[in-house]
Amino acid sequence: MYSYRHAFHAGNHADVLKHTMLVAILRHLALKDTPLVAVDTHAGAGLYRLDGEYAGTSGEAQDGILKLAPALRALENVAPALADYVSVVASFNKKGQWKVYPGSPFVVHELLREGGRDRLKLFEMHPTDAKALAGHVAQMEAGREVAVARTDGFESLKAFLPPPSRRALVLIDPSYEIKSDYAKVTACIQDCLKRFPTGVYVVWYPIIPRPEAHELPRRLKTITNNAGKPWLHATLSIGHVAHQPGEGNQPQGLTASGMFVVNPPHTLKPAMQAALPQMVDILGRGRGKGHVLESS
Template identity: 45%
Template sequence: MFAYRHAFHAGNHADVLKHLVLVQLLQHLNQKEKGYRVIDTHAGAGAYSLRSEEAHKKLEWLDGIGKIWERKDLPKGVAAYLDQVEAFNGPGVLKNVPGSPSLIRQMLRPQDELHAYEVHPTDLRALEKLMAEHKSVKVHLSDGFASLKAMLPPPTRRGLLLIDPPYELKTDYARTLAAVREALTRFPDCVVAVWIPQLQLLDAQQLPQRLRNAVKGLAKKGWLDAQLTVNPAQGGGFGLMGSHMFVVNPPHTLGTMLAEELPWLAQAMGQFEGAKGSLQAGN
């Protein structure tokens, strides 16, 4: 149950896409004065050292954030994401990367709140220590999928739900789909962001389309599916080729920005000639 550790993958291409979109969603929410609630269903440890034993085992970050950290030709949204990483890391050499709860915490205002859920005991302790002095952040030893009944809708009727399970269990796919349905049924205005791995497994391949079908009639502002492919398929059906960020009720500016950013990211982080970034949208 506790096999997955994000420390081995922190800062890779999937993290870049996920956190790039997350930062842009938070920027949009911050444009209005009224507070909002963020729910992070699979928060992790919150911070990761790129000098750790785990990070050095696979060095995935070198082909992720390492490819764009010193680039000067950054699209606006990529620059905003890297600004947040630098604010967390400090200026100069890239030594640490923030997890999603740290990025969220950095961008919260006094009237906003984060509820971060984690069940891995080691990651939970690290996250609790990291967030101990931040009153607007509540860390829960609990299943994030089971939190929605208590957390949605928020009193202010403004909210963001980030769903990012490891997908090591086959049930994660069905539970993600069910969580999106439940969130929108309880709170139709909720902005929902779902990270999906691009794998050769049938469940992974089907989830984007299943989500599109599921949100019909529930999502007030439609959906966006941002896909970034950086690696070729490997023999035997293994290997992470890329990932999706599926966003329900996206800000009206997000599609325009991602249409510019995704091809740039594919060029910057792609590992083969077929690398590409694509965007689909619907109602």
């Protein structure tokens, strides 16, 4: 149950997609003065070393942030959403170095407004990651604006909806190692839209050869359409690398992922229309590379 560790995948292409969109959403939500409650149902450890044992073992950041950041410097017209995302990640590193990658909790916290108006609720069940997350958050000295709990995010989320301010951003990105996670995500979104129909709900999912993964966006569209709410769906595939003679059919790990957003800001679609093609151009590596962007 506790085998998944995001430290192996930090800064990969899926994080590029997820966090580019998350930054773009939060920038828009910050324009309104009303306090915001942000919830991360599967927060992970919060901060990751790109030069550490886990990320170094997988090397996935080499096809993600470590490939994207230098390539953007050579472009004349960088998509604003991509530039903003890279700037956020760079703020956690000394100039010219890329040794630390902020997970979703720290990306969100970086964009919360000062003065304690906004709140961040973090849930993580993995014992090691939950302990690391609590330690990283303690170093923030953020006080009451950030709360960490080692509880089930799907269930714990319910207590915060609707929030007193009537404004909420919820990120739902389980590991999906357990097949039942797909059904839990759809049930969670259905419940959220009953409790608080106007919240912004963001779902990340892997695109893998499993029926549940292919069904998830379709089910989310149905649920959201039935609730009469707008949605946006984006995917990024970096494609498959052709094997060299003698290599055999070696596994290449995750090559594509998607994001489904319920009640997306109106600024999100144009932002991703500019950003996704540049992601594919820079991170794409072979057959099957591409992106999808659709909305209701």
